[in-house]
Amino acid sequence: MAMVVIEDVSELRRCLVPWRRSNRPIALVPTMGNLHAGHLALVREARRIADCTLVSIFVNPMQFGPDEDFGSYPRTLERDRELLETEGTDLLFAPSVQAIYPHGSQGRTRVEVPGLSDILCGTSRPGHFSGVATVVCKLFNMAQPDIAVFGEKDFQQLLVIRRMVEDLCLPVEVRGLATVREPDGLAMSSRNGYLSLQERARAPALYRALCRASDHLHKGLTADEVEAMGVEDLAAAGLRPDYFSVRRASDLQPATTGDQDLVVLTAAYLGAARLIDNLRVSR
Ligand code: PAF
Numbered sequence: 001m002a003m004v005v006i007e008d009v010s011e012l013r014r015c016l017v018p019w020r021r022s023n024r025p026i027a028l029v030p031t032m033g034n035l036h037a038g039h040l041a042l043v044r045e046a047r048r049i050a051d052c053t054l055v056s057i058f059v060n061p062m063q064f065g066p067d068e069d070f071g072s073y074p075r076t077l078e079r080d081r082e083l084l085e086t087e088g089t090d091l092l093f094a095p096s097v098q099a100i101y102p103h104g105s106q107g108r109t110r111v112e113v114p115g116l117s118d119i120l121c122g123t124s125r126p127g128h129f130s131g132v133a134t135v136v137c138k139l140f141n142m143a144q145p146d147i148a149v150f151g152e153k154d155f156q157q158l159l160v161i162r163r164m165v166e167d168l169c170l171p172v173e174v175r176g177l178a179t180v181r182e183p184d185g186l187a188m189s190s191r192n193g194y195l196s197l198q199e200r201a202r203a204p205a206l207y208r209a210l211c212r213a214s215d216h217l218h219k220g221l222t223a224d225e226v227e228a229m230g231v232e233d234l235a236a237a238g239l240r241p242d243y244f245s246v247r248r249a250s251d252l253q254p255a256t257t258g259d260q261d262l263v264v265l266t267a268a269y270l271g272a273a274r275l276i277d278n279l280r281v282s283r
Contacts (some may be wrong), residue, residue, distance in 0.1 A: 147174075
């Protein structure tokens with residue numbers, strides 16, 4: 001069946017009625033478009049676990065800071081549409097800013113997930129996770145999916161969304177999917193497109209530093225030691241580290257010696273790009 005492309009909320013609700021009436025599960029894959037293999041893996045997972053695959057493409061102004069790349073964020077709707085059609089997507093929801101924020105976003109209801117949103121990426125991107133939580137909550141309310149699929153590359157975002165779903169009793173099952181990487185280890189990201197050829201060659205240092213951190217944690221080095229070495233590794237490769245941090249995977253609190261399920265998270269600037277990545281470590 002051909003993919004249906006929808007721009008407004010009432011049309012989205014109308015299109016979802018037959019799926020819901022016949023008790024066929026709906027999986028939502030929220031994206032900002034400029035799709036790559038990482039997104040397509042989410043779409044495949046959605047198709048595997050649900051009858052109806054709904055993908056949203058919306059570059060959400062509320063999650064960008066005033067000095068960030070909202071204006072220049074790559075918008076490639078026609079190519080995305082073709083890729084999604086090839087993947088067997090049932091519905092593509094590609095709303096305008098007006099459809100999502102008919103009254104703007106300033107001074108209107110927003111979703112705050114305290115604690116998880118103020119650390120790591122939240123420190124250098126104040127308001128970012130409130131923007132993410134608000135738009136994801138709106139998408140959940142608009143589409144009322146049974147399942148929503150997100151990439152683990154945005155590990156902090158995934159935890160923020162899980163916490164929001166738990167706290168607001170939203171009837172959605174949130175699934176996280178492993179990061180898809182380039183052959184040299186670089187995590188797939190739309191922002192990789194900002195890198196020059198020379199920067200692209202340096203970018204895998206991020207993943208290498210995470211792998212080294214994992215080895216060091218297994219050898220018994222402390223979180224402080226591992227973090228200091230991670231920052232040095234990134235700087236030595238010509239990246240400007242924002243943070244390199246060893247955290248408890250369940251709630252992103254600083255790891256203590258007894259914690260076994262860890263995640264090492266990092267963000268670094270390289271040219272015009274701010275790259276993020278993470279690696280789970282069990283010890
Ligand atoms: O991860 C993203 O692409 C975005 O943050 C999301 C979840 C689609 C919300 O705008």
